[in-house]
Amino acid sequence: MKLIEATGLMLRRGDQDVLRDVNLAIRPGEIVTILGPNGSGKSTLVRALIGLVAPRSGVVTRRPGLRIGYVPQSLHIDPAMPLMVRRFLSLPARVDDAAAEHALGRTGVAEFGSRQMSNLSGGQLQRVLLARALIGGPEILILDEPTQGLDQPGEAAFYRLLEELRDETGLAVLMVSHDLHVVMSASDRVICLNGHICCEGTPQVVSTAPEYRALFGLGTQGALALYRHEHDHAHDGGHHGHVHGPVEGTREKDTQDA
Numbered sequence: 001m002k003l004i005e006a007t008g009l010m011l012r013r014g015d016q017d018v019l020r021d022v023n024l025a026i027r028p029g030e031i032v033t034i035l036g037p038n039g040s041g042k043s044t045l046v047r048a049l050i051g052l053v054a055p056r057s058g059v060v061t062r063r064p065g066l067r068i069g070y071v072p073q074s075l076h077i078d079p080a081m082p083l084m085v086r087r088f089l090s091l092p093a094r095v096d097d098a099a100a101e102h103a104l105g106r107t108g109v110a111e112f113g114s115r116q117m118s119n120l121s122g123g124q125l126q127r128v129l130l131a132r133a134l135i136g137g138p139e140i141l142i143l144d145e146p147t148q149g150l151d152q153p154g155e156a157a158f159y160r161l162l163e164e165l166r167d168e169t170g171l172a173v174l175m176v177s178h179d180l181h182v183v184m185s186a187s188d189r190v191i192c193l194n195g196h197i198c199c200e201g202t203p204q205v206v207s208t209a210p211e212y213r214a215l216f217g218l219g220t221q222g223a224l225a226l227y228r229h230e231h232d233h234a235h236d237g238g239h240h241g242h243v244h245g246p247v248e249g250t251r252e253k254d255t256q257d258a
């Protein structure tokens with residue numbers, strides 16, 4: 001049984017093809033991570049799966065009535081606008097106290113209800129956003145770079161929490177990340193995206209795949225590989241042994257060694 005499935009997804013933003021021929025499916029209880037360099041289309045793919053952007057062609061199928069909990073990449077809260085955590089949980093739909101307390105407790109921020117959103121640290125904010133996404137009992141959690149800005153222990157703790165939630169409730173988790181180390185260990189399946197799916201499989205399989213190494217290679221070559229993605233594999237379109245330039249609009253960034 002598939003919760004969400006994308007078939008032959010093509011998507012344009014502005015004047016560029018951001019996603020080409022993307023096929024994927026998410027099943028109950030899976031933890032799936034989409035990895036890829038800046039501008040590779042990760043957020044766009046997630047937004048298409050949720051239905052926030054329409055594909056140019058291809059189909060996204062969500063199981064009818066599917067309950068999705070979405071944690072966005074970032075949330076800017078104007079410090080001039082006071083907003084308590086408890087009130088934030090009731091936006092846009094009112095949430096009763098028991099559900100709010102349960103969700104905050106489950107994500108380790110039980111005592112944060114009366115704190116101001118704009119005063120939270122990055123890790124605390126992520127836990128509050130996760131609490132909000134858990135309200136309503138989602139069957140799938142979709143998180144766009146949920147641990148951006150967290151240190152590695154904070155990141156590892158966040159992924160452990162996601163695993164616990166999956167084990168307790170059987171929900172599926174689909175997340176986007178740049179981080180290679182923690183994500184690889186916390187995922188059942190990893191999808192490497194660079195406009196198209198370059199490779200996918202268990203972390204063990206993907207970490208040894210030439211396509212993964214080309215994207216996130218070893219040592220200083222890794223940084224370069226993010227911008228010169230050498231293909232030695234075939235896709236359905238039959239491309240062989242050619243070199244992709246960076247996805248248009250890609251920004252330079254520091255990258256970690258794989």
Ligand SMILES: Nc1ncnc2c1ncn2[C@@H]1O[C@H](COP(=O)(O)OP(=O)(O)OP(=O)(O)O)[C@@H](O)[C@H]1O
Binds near residue numbers: 014018037039045250
């Ligand atoms: N609303 C938009 N209008 C035009 N182009 C867009 C829009 N949103 C995204 N893009 C472009 O689509 C490409 C993919 O962007 P996307 O945000 O999906 O990448 P990403 O892999 O999530 O990147 P990052 O790791 O930097 O968050 C980029 O080149 C970006 O400039």
